[in-house]
Amino acid sequence: MAFNPKKKHASLQDVASYVGVSTSLASFVLNGKGHLHRVSEEMIDKINSAAKELNYQPNIFAKSLREGKSRVIGVVLSDISNPFFSSLARCLEDEAEMKGYSIFFSSSDENHSRAENQISRLLSRGVDGLVFVPCENSESTVRAVLSTGKPIVLLDRYFPEIHCNYVSLNNKEVSRSAVLELLNNGFSHPGIIAYDTSLQHMRDRIAGYESAMKDSGKESEISVISIKESSLRSSMPEVLERFIESGVDSVLFATNNITTVALMCIKERGICVPDKLGVIGFDGGQAFELFNVPISYIEQPIALMAKKVIEIIMDEINHGSRMIHQIEMQGDIIVSQSSRRII
Amino acid sequence: MAFNPKKKHASLQDVASYVGVSTSLASFVLNGKGHLHRVSEEMIDKINSAAKELNYQPNIFAKSLREGKSRVIGVVLSDISNPFFSSLARCLEDEAEMKGYSIFFSSSDENHSRAENQISRLLSRGVDGLVFVPCENSESTVRAVLSTGKPIVLLDRYFPEIHCNYVSLNNKEVSRSAVLELLNNGFSHPGIIAYDTSLQHMRDRIAGYESAMKDSGKESEISVISIKESSLRSSMPEVLERFIESGVDSVLFATNNITTVALMCIKERGICVPDKLGVIGFDGGQAFELFNVPISYIEQPIALMAKKVIEIIMDEINHGSRMIHQIEMQGDIIVSQSSRRII
DNA sequence: CAAATTTGCTAAATTAATTTAGCATTTGCA
DNA sequence: TGCAAATGCTAAATTAATTTAGCAAATTTG
Numbered sequence: 195m196a197f198n199p200k201k202k203h204a205s206l207q208d209v210a211s212y213v214g215v216s217t218s219l220a221s222f223v224l225n226g227k228g229h230l231h232r233v234s235e236e237m238i239d240k241i242n243s244a245a246k247e248l249n250y251q252p253n254i255f256a257k258s259l260r261e262g263k264s265r266v267i268g269v270v271l272s273d274i275s276n277p278f279f280s281s282l283a284r285c286l287e288d289e290a291e292m293k294g295y296s297i298f299f300s301s302s303d304e305n306h307s308r309a310e311n312q313i314s315r316l317l318s319r320g321v322d323g324l325v326f327v328p329c330e331n332s333e334s335t336v337r338a339v340l341s342t343g344k345p346i347v348l349l350d351r352y353f354p355e356i357h358c359n360y361v362s363l364n365n366k367e368v369s370r371s372a373v374l375e376l377l378n379n380g381f382s383h384p385g386i387i388a389y390d391t392s393l394q395h396m397r398d399r400i401a402g403y404e405s406a407m408k409d410s411g412k413e414s415e416i417s418v419i420s421i422k423e424s425s426l427r428s429s430m431p432e433v434l435e436r437f438i439e440s441g442v443d444s445v446l447f448a449t450n451n452i453t454t455v456a457l458m459c460i461k462e463r464g465i466c467v468p469d470k471l472g473v474i475g476f477d478g479g480q481a482f483e484l485f486n487v488p489i490s491y492i493e494q495p496i497a498l499m500a501k502k503v504i505e506i507i508m509d510e511i512n513h514g515s516r517m518i519h520q521i522e523m524q525g526d527i528i529v530s531q532s533s534r535r536i537i
Numbered sequence: 538m539a540f541n542p543k544k545k546h547a548s549l550q551d552v553a554s555y556v557g558v559s560t561s562l563a564s565f566v567l568n569g570k571g572h573l574h575r576v577s578e579e580m581i582d583k584i585n586s587a588a589k590e591l592n593y594q595p596n597i598f599a600k601s602l603r604e605g606k607s608r609v610i611g612v613v614l615s616d617i618s619n620p621f622f623s624s625l626a627r628c629l630e631d632e633a634e635m636k637g638y639s640i641f642f643s644s645s646d647e648n649h650s651r652a653e654n655q656i657s658r659l660l661s662r663g664v665d666g667l668v669f670v671p672c673e674n675s676e677s678t679v680r681a682v683l684s685t686g687k688p689i690v691l692l693d694r695y696f697p698e699i700h701c702n703y704v705s706l707n708n709k710e711v712s713r714s715a716v717l718e719l720l721n722n723g724f725s726h727p728g729i730i731a732y733d734t735s736l737q738h739m740r741d742r743i744a745g746y747e748s749a750m751k752d753s754g755k756e757s758e759i760s761v762i763s764i765k766e767s768s769l770r771s772s773m774p775e776v777l778e779r780f781i782e783s784g785v786d787s788v789l790f791a792t793n794n795i796t797t798v799a800l801m802c803i804k805e806r807g808i809c810v811p812d813k814l815g816v817i818g819f820d821g822g823q824a825f826e827l828f829n830v831p832i833s834y835i836e837q838p839i840a841l842m843a844k845k846v847i848e849i850i851m852d853e854i855n856h857g858s859r860m861i862h863q864i865e866m867q868g869d870i871i872v873s874q875s876s877r878r879i880i
Numbered sequence: 881c882a883a884a885t886t887t888g889c890t891a892a893a894t895t896a897a898t899t900t901a902g903c904a905t906t907t908g909c910a
Numbered sequence: 911t912g913c914a915a916a917t918g919c920t921a922a923a924t925t926a927a928t929t930t931a932g933c934a935a936a937t938t939t940g
Contacts, residue, residue, distance in 0.1 A: 205896060216920045221898060232917060254663050255607070256896030259598035259925050273627065280623035284616065284644060296641050296662055300634070301627060319639055320597050458826050483801050484827040548926060559890045564928060575887060599926030602895050 204248035212244045224250070258320065266296050267507055268316030270309055271327040271349070273301045278450050278477045279327070285500030286325065293508055304423060306332040313339065323507040325349050330391050345510035347503050351395045352520070359510070359519045361503045365395050368492050368525035369402025372446050372474045375490070375527055377410050380535030381444035381472045385417035385437050387456060388448035399448045417442050426451060430459045438465070444472030444533070450479060457485050473532040490533035493526045547591035555587045567593070601663065609639050610850055611659030613652055614670040614692070616644045621793050621820045622670070628843030629668065636851055647766060649675040656682065666850040668692050673734050688853035690846050694738045695863070702853070704846045704864045708738050711835050711868035712745025715789050715817045718833070718870055720753050723878025724787035724815045728760035728780050730799060731791035742791045760785050769794060773802045781808070787815030787876070793822060800828050816875040833876035836869045
């Protein structure tokens with residue numbers, strides 16, 4: 195049993211008196227600094243076994259108070275019930291746990307004032323660092339955190355004008371490749387459906403699309419539709435219709451939610467994939483697998499992103515801000531039937 | 538700005554010296570107990586504005602240390618990247634936040650020794666209470682927590698032989714209703730695919746199925762298949778085949794993952810829903826919506842469950858264990874095309 | 881006018897850990 | 911034998927809050 199149910203938690207004082215020594219000595223020994231303080235071998239044994247016998251569990255609040263750190267990090271993401279973020283959360287959790295850290299999660303719902311409140315709450319909870327999936331208009335919040343000196347790493351998105359750690363995807367490149375994939379597989383007029391937001395990751399995904407179109411001599415056929423997140427479901431039917439009417443024969447969907455909602459709509463209207471419309475989605479996931487045609491998608495290296503984020507925040511927490519880490523992870527295109535028109 | 542970036546966080550001592558009073562007085566006033574300690578109105582104003590001016594933020598570790606509570610609860614669930622649990626997590630988070638509590642989440646992966654470690658870690662983190670989605674063989678862990686007196690509420694599942702708070706679904710009843718729904722809509726031989734586990738919620742879901750079959754005079758046609766969670770994907774094709782060969786014409790899937798994997802398999806094999814096989818799933822969700830036929834499913838009142846769990850744990854934390862709360866929430870059957878054979 | 885009460889505040893203990901400075905012994909070396 | 915160094919430990923400060931007990935001074939009461 196990892197925790198002893200019978201006895202109440204003993205304090206360091208309890209252990210020390212049990213052995214008949216000072217709390218200082220007990221503290222040294224129980225923190226593995228026995229030899230460093232030239233404590234005798236037998237004393238080390240005595241104190242360790244007393245601690246075990248009394249089921250000593252250090253009081254984390256006293257420890258945090260004294261040491262000025264909590265070994266907790268705060269993570270503010272978009273919405274933990276979104277599959278992309280819940281997968282990310284799981285990986286972050288696992289990575290942090292391995293390093294002895296725990297995580298407070300909270301969801302901003304892409305609302306910058308909510309995000310600011312969450313961050314403020316996390317800071318007053320004494321987190322040692324922050325991981326933040328920033329939303330639109332949260333530049334000032336990021337700057338405010340930076341000016342406190344509290345370690346912070348942005349995740350998934352970043353602000354080009356703010357000099358700050360981040361881990362994101364090579365959005366422009368991978369989006370460009372996805373569009374080229376469509377162009378190389380029998381589609382002549384790809385479009386992109388994205389969110390209407392100023393956030394850089396979305397700009398980059400669109401820029402990647404545009405770059406592929408330009409370099410393929412299709413600058414005049416560039417077809418971008420940006421939707422407000424709030425009206426995703428309601429505007430999708432019209433948006434798809436508009437695309438098809440204008441001659442678009444394939445689409446890159448810029449997020450997992452856009453992909454899911456679009457596929458629902460495509461299913462409902464009986465639009466044939468890939469014959470009538472080629473499709474590449476974002477972030478894959480179980481959801482797409484129920485669609486009648488296997489969906490091609492851009493896969494983000496979620497586990498690696500989580501690992502990197504935790505590494506960076508740990509480095510900042512333990513060694514101070516020695517350098518800025520700005521990392522663009524490589525996304526992969528998982529090619530399947532939905533993006534292939536030629537045999 | 539919810540947090541002041543310029544100034545470092547001032548201590549109570551700082552506020553007190555700034556005004557020229559004792560920390561006691563500052564503490565009383567800043568905790569809203571000014572009048573209770575008959576502090577003069579002007580002093581209350583002075584202290585409050587000093588706190589604001591100095592950007593005073595109480596040190597949560599000192600507070601927790603002294604008060605013996607943290608206003609944090611620990612939640613151990615199956616896997617936060619599973620849509621059902623991530624939705625639950627989001628609701629728990631929102632409910633807890635409203636009451637000034639934060640949450641540490643962790644995932645057990647249905648492994649009881651992992652769960653035990655997680656709980657042990659959470660306890661040493663000083664959580665005020667635990668919410669636990671118990672896995673198989675974690676009875677001893679639950680008993681151990683109970684014997685410490687630390688508040689705990691089980692969620693989604695429970696152990697009938699352990700006298701402990703829980704919030705779960707009326708699994709037997711709702712499962713029974715789902716099967717009756719199939720029987721009343723043109724299906725004569727429903728089966729159930731469940732997990733091979735001793736956990737009560739699964740037993741109940743199966744029992745509900747059996748009860749419906751018995752009461753419909755179909756005791757001899759009872760068709761239950763239980764799969765190990767680990768072999769869900771690999772065994773599904775064979776399981777479905779076995780069902781169909783034995784004359785089963787409709788299936789109740791006992792969890793969201795079973796539903797998703799089964800639907801993938803059904804899609805792949807081209808089994809026609811509902812003509813060849815009627816279907817009722819569990820927990821709904823976006824995932825099912827991409828299937829070519831609208832899927833009927835049992836919907837759990839996730840938000841209500843979260844609300845209730847938080848209510849109970851708060852009650853235990855703040856007023857001690859006055860009574861045991863054992864709550865079975867009502868699930869609803871969302872009827873759609875997949876469970877209707879007659880017009 | 882003296883005693884009792886009320887008012888407005890403070891001192892100090894408490895929570896449980898970490899860590900610096902330093903006190904006695906004992907051992908080493910000349 | 912005597913001084914220095916090493917050994918093995920302790921006292922007390924520190925972290926920042928809450929809270930009990932209680933001190934003066936002002937006011938009310940008899």
